[in-house]
Amino acid sequence: MGYLSMILVAVTVVIVSKILQACRIVVWRPYAVTKCFTNQGIMGPSYSILSGSLDEMKKLRRVAMGTALNTNSHDITERVIPHFTTWSSQYGETFLYWYGLQARLFISDPELAKHILSNKSNIFVKPKAMPTAELFAGKGLPLINGLDWFRHRKIATPAFTIDKLKGMVKGMATCTVSMLDNWKNHAISSADDQCREIEVHGEFKRLMADIIAHTAFGSSFVAGKEAFKAQLQLQQCCAASSTDTFIPGSQYLPTPSNIHIWKLDRKVKETLKSIIDGRLNSPKTGNSNRYGNDLLGIMIDALDIFQSRAGPKLKMEEIIEESKAFFVAGHGTTASFLTWTVFLLCKYPEWQTKLREEVLNECSVGIPDADMLAKLKLVNMVFLEALRLYCPVIRLFRQGSEDTKIGNLMIPRDTCIEIALVEIHRSEKYWGQDAKEFNPLRFINGMSQAAKHPNALLEFGFGPRTCIGQNLAMLAGKTTITLILQRFSLSLSPEYKHTPIEHDDILISDGPTGPVMKLSPKLKEQLHKPWANAIILKNMGRSHTLSFMTMKLTQKWSLIGKWHLTDLGETFLYMHGMEPTIYISDPELATQVLSNKSGFFSKVQFPSSFETLFGKLGLFLLTGQD
Numbered sequence: 001m002g003y004l005s006m007i008l009v010a011v012t013v014v015i016v017s018k019i020l021q022a023c024r025i026v027v028w029r030p031y032a033v034t035k036c037f038t039n040q041g042i043m044g045p046s047y048s049i050l051s052g053s054l055d056e057m058k059k060l061r062r063v064a065m066g067t068a069l070n071t072n073s074h075d076i077t078e079r080v081i082p083h084f085t086t087w088s089s090q091y092g093e094t095f096l097y098w099y100g101l102q103a104r105l106f107i108s109d110p111e112l113a114k115h116i117l118s119n120k121s122n123i124f125v126k127p128k129a130m131p132t133a134e135l136f137a138g139k140g141l142p143l144i145n146g147l148d149w150f151r152h153r154k155i156a157t158p159a160f161t162i163d164k165l166k167g168m169v170k171g172m173a174t175c176t177v178s179m180l181d182n183w184k185n186h187a188i189s190s191a192d193d194q195c196r197e198i199e200v201h202g203e204f205k206r207l208m209a210d211i212i213a214h215t216a217f218g219s220s221f222v223a224g225k226e227a228f229k230a231q232l233q234l235q236q237c238c239a240a241s242s243t244d245t246f247i248p249g250s251q252y253l254p255t256p257s258n259i260h261i262w263k264l265d266r267k268v269k270e271t272l273k274s275i276i277d278g279r280l281n282s283p284k285t286g287n288s289n290r291y292g293n294d295l296l297g298i299m300i301d302a303l304d305i306f307q308s309r310a311g312p313k314l315k316m317e318e319i320i321e322e323s324k325a326f327f328v329a330g331h332g333t334t335a336s337f338l339t340w341t342v343f344l345l346c347k348y349p350e351w352q353t354k355l356r357e358e359v360l361n362e363c364s365v366g367i368p369d370a371d372m373l374a375k376l377k378l379v380n381m382v383f384l385e386a387l388r389l390y391c392p393v394i395r396l397f398r399q400g401s402e403d404t405k406i407g408n409l410m411i412p413r414d415t416c417i418e419i420a421l422v423e424i425h426r427s428e429k430y431w432g433q434d435a436k437e438f439n440p441l442r443f444i445n446g447m448s449q450a451a452k453h454p455n456a457l458l459e460f461g462f463g464p465r466t467c468i469g470q471n472l473a474m475l476a477g478k479t480t481i482t483l484i485l486q487r488f489s490l491s492l493s494p495e496y497k498h499t500p501i502e503h504d505d506i507l508i509s510d511g512p513t514g515p516v517m518k519l520s521p522k523l524k525e526q527l528h529k530p531w532a533n534a535i536i537l538k539n540m541g542r543s544h545t546l547s548f549m550t551m552k553l554t555q556k557w558s559l560i561g562k563w564h565l566t567d568l569g570e571t572f573l574y575m576h577g578m579e580p581t582i583y584i585s586d587p588e589l590a591t592q593v594l595s596n597k598s599g600f601f602s603k604v605q606f607p608s609s610f611e612t613l614f615g616k617l618g619l620f621l622l623t624g625q626d
């Protein structure tokens with residue numbers, strides 16, 4: 001046989017084996033998996049070659065997207081996962097469908113969910129993500145499996161302990177006050193009336209980007225924010241270029257969109273790398289951790305270049321990927337959580353009032369600390385109810401790495417399991433007849449007493465892969481809501497359309513279909529109280545009785561004068577940003593303050609621009625011996 005014939009035979013063998021392989025994936029496997037489940041009584045929509053059940057799913061989704069819900073309705077399942085309501089009514093609550101070529105077993109039973117999520121033997125792993133998702137979300141904790149996951153989780157866990165996070169409340173408050181200052185200015189600039197609308201989801205996304213940059217990067221947070229900004233652009237590009245059916249290898253083609261994605265990815269990685277190099281070049285002394293006590297410092301300390309150090313190690317690329325992962329996992333979820341909490345507080349003003357009272361009782365009008373936040377019981381109950389009804393992550397996914405039996409159910413290898421939190425969280429079987437209603441009081445005796453199944457609330461997942469950032473999310477949430485309630489009263493914009501939707505795996509609010517997409521509820525915020533709350537300190541220095549009054553801001557209004565002239569009395573305390581300031585107009589008190597010779601009342605710190613204007617060393621600005 002000549003060379004040519006040998007090559008022909010080899011090529012034919014390769015082609016035939018590829019064809020057989022394709023037939024196995026496209027025809028044989030769907031047939032075998034369907035049969036395996038049918039034999040166990042689990043049915044589902046039929047499989048179409050290549051598209052699986054996707055065509056029907058898309059049709060159901062299009063219909064669901066066409067209508068907005070009544071704002072009083074929290075029954076969002078049909079809108080966000082319409083395939084569940086349609087197919088569960090036909091095939092029962094556990095059914096099989098085909099996401100293209102991927103078999104998906106849909107479950108909404110908390111007992112089954114518990115078994116799958118708590119599995120420690122690495123049988124149910126995270127399904128392989130699309131290459132574009134890996135690019136923007138980072139190959140970090142949420143996506144990796146096995147020993148790599150174990151090593152990363154062990155290193156990152158100390159950064160998220162309550163004690164560590166407690167020290168970060170001040171930083172979180174600084175970020176929040178800066179956002180609320182902008183809200184205040186927005187409200188003051190109102191030319192017409194006292195109410196201005198704020199698109200809260202965007203605001204909370206920016207806020208969480210700031211807070212996570214603080215938590216993860218500490219002192220390098222400005223550069224960290226830059227990296228996150230590029231990462232957000234990367235996420236948008238990846239989302240725009242992704243399709244339902246992925247063609248393997250297409251991510252390597254030099255298309256204009258791929259080239260743009262590669263550039264952004266390089267920028268994210270270079271920025272993160274330069275932050276890490278900066279830390280490596282200037283280690284700190286006196287810190288318990290040489291490279292900082294924040295998440296980045298803890299990860300750098302585990303770098304594999306430090307061979308002498310015991311314990312698990314990380315490579316430089318792994319730290320970069322993990323930094324990306326924490327941002328993506330934490331920022332959209334917590335922004336969604338805050339947005340829906342605020343939505344519910346607008347819908348239920350009586351709860352808004354109760355929470356404000358609790359906040360003012362426990363934290364007064366100052367910047368709260370972690371101990372004060374721990375006392376906010378009603379806030380906690382409202383948070384749990386918000387996470388139950390509007391869970392930011394509405395579905396969890398796992399993939400069987402081998403054939404496995406759970407109870408009587410045999411799950412063939414590679415089957416993807418879809419756990420529908422959104423359904424478990426509002427099932428009457430576990431939550432009673434008012435399952436679809438807002439009732440924070442169900443949590444009055446704690447989470448364990450609220451439902452008929454201990455795992456009916458899975459807002460942060462369950463088992464070894466439970467959310468590592470849940471304490472951070474709750475603390476950031478409490479800080480933000482406290483500072484908002486101290487300053488603003490909230491109501492829902494009449495423009496708001498109740499259109500919850502899952503976008504990039506997170507529950508957000510979509511706008512009405514059409515060119516203008518409103519991605520979140522709009523709020524009408526009415527400022528109440530001098531920016532926003534005024535306190536009258538009656539009998540300064542003795543009784544600290546605080547009383548509150550409501551005011552609305554207009555453009556023509558000079559704040560301080562107005563407070564004075566109206567009902568706050570001639571001596572009152574207001575917050576100048578984060579600085580408590582006492583306003584006095586009593587000449588007797590003024591004489592005492594101004595004539596004080598012991599240096600007790602010195603000049604306030606002026607901005608540096610004043611130094612240029614008045615001279616740094618001139619009488620106007622100098623204090624003390626000088």
Ligand code: HEM
Pocket residue numbers: 141142143153212325326327329330331333334337391392393396397458459460461462464465466467468469470472473
């Ligand atoms: C309200 C806000 C949040 C919600 C509802 C939420 C929800 C979840 C859920 C359900 C999981 C488990 C996913 C699964 O089992 O497949 C998870 C995992 C994770 N979350 Fe969160 N999360 C929130 C905030 C955060 C924050 C603030 C961070 C960090 C900054 C974070 C970082 C992570 C990471 C790294 C994982 C993967 C853990 C692992 O696989 O070991 N999350 N989150």
